[in-house]
Amino acid sequence: MxxxxxxxxxxxxxxxxxxxxxxxxxxxxxxxxxxxxxxxxxxxxxxxxxxxxxxxxxxxxxxxxxxxxxxxxxxxxLGAWNTYTPTWTATTTNPAIGDGTLTGRYAVVGKVCHFTTLVQFGASTAYGSGNYSFGLPVTSGALGGLPQFQGIAAVSGGRALVSCQPNSATGATSFTMWGPASASSPAATQLGSGGVLGTAYASGNVIRIGGTYEVA
Structure with missing residues (x-):
């Protein structure tokens, strides 16, 4: 045997x-x-x-x-930049990128993933309703303390710094976006279809986000 x-x-x-x-x-x-x-x-x-x-x-x-x-x-x-298409969802009605661009790139080195996400809104983009979530390229491992991903959202009213958080402490597959919903208040609130700085998103606006986290 x-x-x-x-x-x-x-x-x-x-x-x-x-x-x-x-x-x-x-x-x-x-x-x-x-x-x-x-x-x-x-x-x-x-x-x-x-x-x-x-x-x-x-x-x-x-x-x-x-x-x-x-x-x-x-x-x-391993260690090379790969392309991926992030998912884009909202808590009430899901958006659709239309003729805009939704792209991402990521590199995995050992148990660490570096990623960047770029959203460019187009004329036929549908913004949905509710708070937004964007997909991670690789499922996360245990994220003690939930690392913050940083980025910028540019609308006609200006540019806002945004901070993003994985949707769970372990096995996260997406992240939410937080920042100033009003131009008159610096308070960070969860962002979505309402835009940032009191200005709704429109064609030509962009969201850029990048970060690092541990993979499963």
């Missing part, structure tokens, strides 16, 4: 097993193969070869020259 090593679960035969050296070597080689740093020309070649990746797999891509690892749901380039 085949046994397995305690650390990496690699198969090895027992003296009582039927002698089949090629099969035993193949089983061992396949076990080792999935646990080494895989090498491919690009992401397409990797995805073609590894059709059922396992969490923790690591692959080197010659183009663009980065290491990537599989989280269990997606391949992420």
């Amino acid at each position: 085949t046994l397995y090593t305690p650390l990496n679960n690699l198969p090895y035969p027992q003296p009582t097993d039927t002698a089949n050296l090629p099969l035993h070597l193949q089983s061992l080689a396949e076990g080792v193969d999935a646990r080494t740093v895989l090498r491919y020309a690009n992401a397409a070649a990797r995805d073609s070869a590894v059709t059922t990746p396992a969490a923790g797999m690591v692959a080197w891509l010659t183009t663009p020259g980065t290491l990537s690892y599989y989280t269990g749901s997606a391949w992420i380039a």
Whole structure:
């Protein structure tokens, strides 16, 4: 009966097993193969070869020259900036970006994620109603003290500094936005479809947010 090593679960035969050296070597080689740093020309070649990746797999891509690892749901380039499209929701009626732009970039180094989000409103953007939430690129780990993400919201009435907070202390997938809803008061309130500084959002306005947090 085949046994397995305690650390990496690699198969090895027992003296009582039927002698089949090629099969035993193949089983061992396949076990080792999935646990080494895989090498491919690009992401397409990797995805073609590894059709059922396992969490923790690591692959080197010659183009663009980065290491990537599989989280269990997606391949992420280590230390390189990746693109993502943040979700954008509101507590009452969800907004829609329309002909505006909603983009994000992020880089994961170890257990740390650095990200930036840019919202550029367009002529057909629908602002919804209620307080806004924007999606994080990677699910967070335990966020003791809930780190603050900083940014700026620019409307026709001026520019406001905003502070953002993850939506939960563990496993956060989005964050809320806080800042001055009124030009006459510096108090920070949760922001949303009402805009900032007493001015509603309009085409050409922008929101920029960036931050760092621990990933799951």
